[in-house]
Amino acid sequence: MKTTFGPQKIMFPCPTTLVVTGSMEKANIVTIAWVSLLTSKPPTLGISVGTRGFSGEEIKANKDFTVNIATVSIMTEADFCGIRSGRDLDKFAETGLTKMPSKVVRSPIIKECPLNLECKLVDWRIIGRTNHFVGEIVETHVDTNLLEDADNIGSIDIRAFDPLIYIGGVREYRRVGEKVGDPYKIGNELKKG
Ligand SMILES: Cc1cc2nc3c(=O)[nH]c(=O)nc-3n(C[C@H](O)[C@H](O)[C@H](O)COP(=O)(O)O)c2cc1C
Numbered sequence: 794m795k796t797t798f799g800p801q802k803i804m805f806p807c808p809t810t811l812v813v814t815g816s817m818e819k820a821n822i823v824t825i826a827w828v829s830l831l832t833s834k835p836p837t838l839g840i841s842v843g844t845r846g847f848s849g850e851e852i853k854a855n856k857d858f859t860v861n862i863a864t865v866s867i868m869t870e871a872d873f874c875g876i877r878s879g880r881d882l883d884k885f886a887e888t889g890l891t892k893m894p895s896k897v898v899r900s901p902i903i904k905e906c907p908l909n910l911e912c913k914l915v916d917w918r919i920i921g922r923t924n925h926f927v928g929e930i931v932e933t934h935v936d937t938n939l940l941e942d943a944d945n946i947g948s949i950d951i952r953a954f955d956p957l958i959y960i961g962g963v964r965e966y967r968r969v970g971e972k973v974g975d976p977y978k979i980g981n982e983l984k985k986g
Contacts, residue, residue: 803962809871814851814858814900822884822903824875825961828860828887835871836930838912842858843870847879849924856914858928861906865968870905871957872966897931904919905929907936907954 807826821855827841838860842849854859859914863871869889885892891904895911902909912928917927935946942948951969958967 801962805962806967807961808959809859809863809868809949809957809959809966811850811863811871811874811890811903811906812852812858813861813892813903814848814855816855816899817882817901820885820892820901821848821851821879822874822888822890823879824859824863826961829972831927833879834884836929837915838910838928839927840926842926844919844922844924845985851879851916852860852924852926853917855900856912857900858926859895859898859900859902860910860912861903862954863906863909865955865957865966867905868957868966896934900933903945907939908949909934911957 808828808829812823812825813820815894823842823846826840829839831837831839834972840858840860842852867888867890872891873888874884877887877970893904895902895909896922896965898911900911902911905957910928910930911932911934913931914926915929916927917924933946935949938944939950939954940946940948941950951972958969959965960967
């Protein structure tokens with residue numbers, strides 16, 4: 794048996810990302826769980842940023858942003874960036890998170906996040922009370938100590954990375970569990986008949 798709840802905005806798991814926009818002198822951090830890869834060529838992603846917060850207008854003005862994947866070790870700082878506004882305070886100063894210069898865009902990346910995506914704003918629209926920003930990923934930074942093979946971004950050690958997972962609806966932070974299979978392969982084991 795199932796029950797229904799009408800239209801709900803429940804979807805999980807989501808990564809907990811820290812989106813930065815601004816410059817090395819002055820930048821804001823906003824916690825964003827509604828993020829998705831959109832296309833592969835060119836590589837783009839979409840983020841949903843509420844129109845009532847500070848970050849939406851800042852991203853439109855700056856025309857670029859970085860998406861930094863949070864880890865369990867910075868859970869408190871990541872949550873802080875999602876409950877306080879950059880209108881009122883400097884979240885880098887308050888959290889102690891460290892700005893690092895990006896290679897291509899003006900917005901800095903966050904040192905404590907092991908994976909950082911530099912994005913140029915290429916499109917946006919408002920739906921309801923939310924800005925939908927499309928960012929073209931123009932550079933990718935990874936902590937080298939997490940790579941099992943220095944030349945392969947697909948060799949990131951996920952257990953060591955320990956990404957902070959947000960469970961929407963239930964409202965919990967969790968960590969990634971054990972590997973259970975190989976995508977694009979395991980399906981071949983299904984035999985019909
Ligand atoms: C775990 C978590 C996930 C969040 N995800 C989003 C999101 O996807 N989109 C959004 O607009 N706000 C999201 N928020 C809320 C914003 O981070 C929050 O409104 C923030 O204070 C806005 O900061 P700003 O005014 O500096 O932009 C999230 C908050 C938390 C704690």
